[in-house]
Amino acid sequence: MNFDINTIVYLLEIIVGGLLVGIGVHFVPVGGAPAAMAQATGIGTGTVQLAAGSGLTGLLAAGLMMSVTDNIWVILASGAVGAGIMIDATMLTGSWIYAYAVGAPFASAKVTYDPITGWSQPPYISPGTVGQGIPTICFVSGTIGGMMGGLGGAMIYYPLYLINGNAALSAMFAIGIFLVNAVLASWNIQGTIEGFHDPKFKKWPFAFRACAVASVLLAIAAVMITGGA
Amino acid sequence: MDAFSMGLVAAMGALATVAGASEDIESDIGSQSNPNSQVQLAAQVGNPHRIYNKAISGEPPANALWAATAAIVAYMLITAFQMPAFSALVIGASVAALFNGVFSMSSYFGRNASQARFNQWIYLDIVRYTTPSIMAHAWITSFCIATISYIMAYMLPTPHPFPMPIIALIWGLAVGAIGSSVGDIHYGGEREFQNRAFGCGLNTMLSGNIVRKAEAGLRNSVDNAWFCTKFGGPATGMGFGLTVFLDNWRSTVFDPVTQAPYAIAMGIFFIIVMTLYANYVEKSARRKYGPYPEYKGDVAA
Numbered sequence: 001m002n003f004d005i006n007t008i009v010y011l012l013e014i015i016v017g018g019l020l021v022g023i024g025v026h027f028v029p030v031g032g033a034p035a036a037m038a039q040a041t042g043i044g045t046g047t048v049q050l051a052a053g054s055g056l057t058g059l060l061a062a063g064l065m066m067s068v069t070d071n072i073w074v075i076l077a078s079g080a081v082g083a084g085i086m087i088d089a090t091m092l093t094g095s096w097i098y099a100y101a102v103g104a105p106f107a108s109a110k111v112t113y114d115p116i117t118g119w120s121q122p123p124y125i126s127p128g129t130v131g132q133g134i135p136t137i138c139f140v141s142g143t144i145g146g147m148m149g150g151l152g153g154a155m156i157y158y159p160l161y162l163i164n165g166n167a168a169l170s171a172m173f174a175i176g177i178f179l180v181n182a183v184l185a186s187w188n189i190q191g192t193i194e195g196f197h198d199p200k201f202k203k204w205p206f207a208f209r210a211c212a213v214a215s216v217l218l219a220i221a222a223v224m225i226t227g228g229a
Numbered sequence: 230m231d232a233f234s235m236g237l238v239a240a241m242g243a244l245a246t247v248a249g250a251s252e253d254i255e256s257d258i259g260s261q262s263n264p265n266s267q268v269q270l271a272a273q274v275g276n277p278h279r280i281y282n283k284a285i286s287g288e289p290p291a292n293a294l295w296a297a298t299a300a301i302v303a304y305m306l307i308t309a310f311q312m313p314a315f316s317a318l319v320i321g322a323s324v325a326a327l328f329n330g331v332f333s334m335s336s337y338f339g340r341n342a343s344q345a346r347f348n349q350w351i352y353l354d355i356v357r358y359t360t361p362s363i364m365a366h367a368w369i370t371s372f373c374i375a376t377i378s379y380i381m382a383y384m385l386p387t388p389h390p391f392p393m394p395i396i397a398l399i400w401g402l403a404v405g406a407i408g409s410s411v412g413d414i415h416y417g418g419e420r421e422f423q424n425r426a427f428g429c430g431l432n433t434m435l436s437g438n439i440v441r442k443a444e445a446g447l448r449n450s451v452d453n454a455w456f457c458t459k460f461g462g463p464a465t466g467m468g469f470g471l472t473v474f475l476d477n478w479r480s481t482v483f484d485p486v487t488q489a490p491y492a493i494a495m496g497i498f499f500i501i502v503m504t505l506y507a508n509y510v511e512k513s514a515r516r517k518y519g520p521y522p523e524y525k526g527d528v529a530a
Contacts, residue, residue, distance in 0.1 A: 036263035036409075036417040038430035044263055044417070045409040049289040053406025056399045060391070061476060065485055067390040074489045078480075081496030086403060086472045088503040093468035094411045095507050099514040101460050102418040103428035106511045112528055117508070123520030123530040128432030133514070139507045143500060167390035175399075 010159035011219045018181045018215030020152030022207050025051045025185035027145025028087070029138035029195045034130075038102045041109055041131030041194050042138060043094055047186040048179065050087070051149050055178055058083030058150020062157055063167060076154045083150025084143055091134050091142055098133040106133030110198050116140060131194075141195025153178050160222060173222045180218060184210045234386045238481050241377050242474030245404075248373035249469030250462040252292055252404045253412030255366035257420075257457040258359060258450045259283040259333055261291065262409045264417030269340070270437035272349035278441045279352055281359045281450040283336035288413075289405030291332075292370065296401030299325040299371035300378050300394040314379055322372035329367035333360055359450050374400045377473060385477075387485055400473070407468045415461025420453055428518055475499050 028051055029042035036044030043050055061082025065075045098104055107124035108114065109131035114121060117136050125131050134142070156177050160170035188207035193200050255261075258281060260268045265284040272278065285291050303321035306312040312320075334356060341351045378396035381389040389396060421439045422431055443452050479499070483492040520530035 033263035033266045033417075034431075036413045037267065037422070037436075038414065038418040039433065043410045044414050045406060046287055049287050049402075049406050050410060053289055053403045057403050057472060057476065060389070060396065060399055061480070063391050064387065064389050064480060065489065068387060068486045069489060071489075074493070077493045078489070078496075081493050081500070082476050084500045085475050085496055085503075086407075088500050088507075089468045089471040089475070090407050090410050092503045092507050092510075093407070093464045093471070094414060095510045096464050097411060097414040097418070097461060099510050101415045101464075102430070103518065104418075104430055105514045105518045105520075117511075119515065120528045120530055122526045122528045123524045124515060125524075126430035126432075126521060127523045128434060129430035132430040133511070134507065136504075136508050136511055139504060143504060168392045168395055171391050171395050 007223060010163060010223055013159040014156050014177065014219035014222060015212065015215040017152040017155030018177055018218065019208060019211050020148050020155060021051070021055060021178050021181040022185040022211030023204055024055070024145045024148030024152060025182050026189060026193060026201055026204050026207065027141045027148065027196055028193070029134065029142050030192055032192045034192075035132070038098065038104050038126070038132040039129045040192060041107065041133065041135070042192065043091060043134060043142065047189065047191060047193070048182045050090070051145070051182045052179060054083040054087040054090070054146040055149030055153045055182070056175060057086040059153040059157055059171065059174055059178070062150070062154035063171060066158065066161055067167070072158060075158055076151055079154025080147040080151040083153070084147040087142055087146030091139055095134050102132070104132045106135045107131045108135045108137060108194055108197070110194050111137070115197060137197055138195045141197070144196070149182075152181070163223060177215070177218045177222065180214050181211045184214055231386070234481050237380055237384055238474065238477045241380055241477055242470050244373040244377050245473035246466040246470030248370050248377070248404055248466070249407060250466035251366045251369035251373070252288070252408040252469075253462045253465035254454050254458055255363055255370060256288055256408055256413065257416045257461065258366065258454045259363045260450060260453070261285065262288045263413050264421055267417065267421055267437060267439050271439045271441075272344045272347040274437035275347075276437060276439065276441060277347065277349045278439065279355055279447050279449045280439075280453070281337060281355060281363070282340045283333045283363070284340070285332045285336050287405070288409040289402045292405035292408070293398050293401035295325040295329055295367050295371040296374040296404070297394050297398040298328055299375040300397030303375050303379070304393045318372060318375050318379060321375050322368050325371035326364040326368035330360055330364040333363050355449060362451060362454065370404065374404065381477070385481065387480070403472060404469050407472070408465050411468050412457065412461035412465035415464070416453060416457050420456045429521070
């Protein structure tokens, strides 16, 4: 492979993409298994799973856009919007279940008043639980997180495709780099978080450093392997 | 955009809705994913049960495996043996369902055997009549997703650059993520704990105290599927259908080559509408149910 200024730009793009994924995961309100039993606030699944589900849907949208244009802004925006649609559809239909099947009002256990709507939270927390459902603040935070994941996935895919011109290879590498960063961030938040209003969110610099190291290594490997093929 | 491609997008939306519903019901019959923690716990806190217990992995990787298996087999049959697409997709989904059956049964035997010390039995009749239901639903899910991938890779006016198996892998991850975030709440939050007052989250003290008796006899996983088909399954289908339909609709109606900014703006519009709707759902739940009467704090409702 030829090592030139473009390679450095590609490396930087992959690293920034990985960091976006790592930080984006902190925004996604996931309550893990307890949330599936309406025992904790957030979406009732694992962090990595939801981030991967939304971020990779964004990757599909970005991949489609990249096959017809090479305008980076359109590709990145398309990835972010595709991921945003997926995570919003998930949270919306999940809210139906909490509201109409479990029959519980939504409440966050981490704030007294929802910073966006100003609605009080503690009176609506079911006894013996730490909140339930997806309040507006969590919904907005999740949308931001999902879109950051999609943006990150697209930003990883873009340089890889420019290097090797092979959509399948680039997509597999992008999925791999995405998952590594999502898992690192998930360890940092210990599985559950409510969004950017959660005190755990302040731990993001740790994930930032870990994701930076991992992304640098992965970017070098990805650029060399796919470029040398 | 022409009528044919619009029809294809509509077909993808419909297939995705079916895939989402069957995915959720498959996980409910098998008791996979998050609510399985309670099924697993039940025997340990003295409640042995007749509910199928398979947690092969989280739902997204599991469904990514089924969907990608179906798509790989179909892709191989189409490209190497020139088989008609429909037959190839049917055979692919059948192979995925067989994989699912093997994993489900080994998971059931392994998990229940490891709980022998808690008096949890392995019920062979449960294995005999529940496993085929799980496999059948896995067949529907993987067939629908492999078909969506086929349409995206070969039939849409702007064919997707990813090969069919990778598209199926990504949609499999997405459908698993949605099934685990949406439909599982109906199973875990409501069906497993119908013995507590309606309208509250699960009190931590009740963990593992799942309902084990049915309308007649002992409850099994097929009863759970009957219940979850009423709301959890369709809602999951709606979530995945919305994702596939809205995402492909905006890039089909607006030509990605010349009208890409419109496609992006339309996506942002969808996001804003869904956020407002979710806010409405929250408001209506608060208004209808009100604060919990046990609340003793000083923050006003």
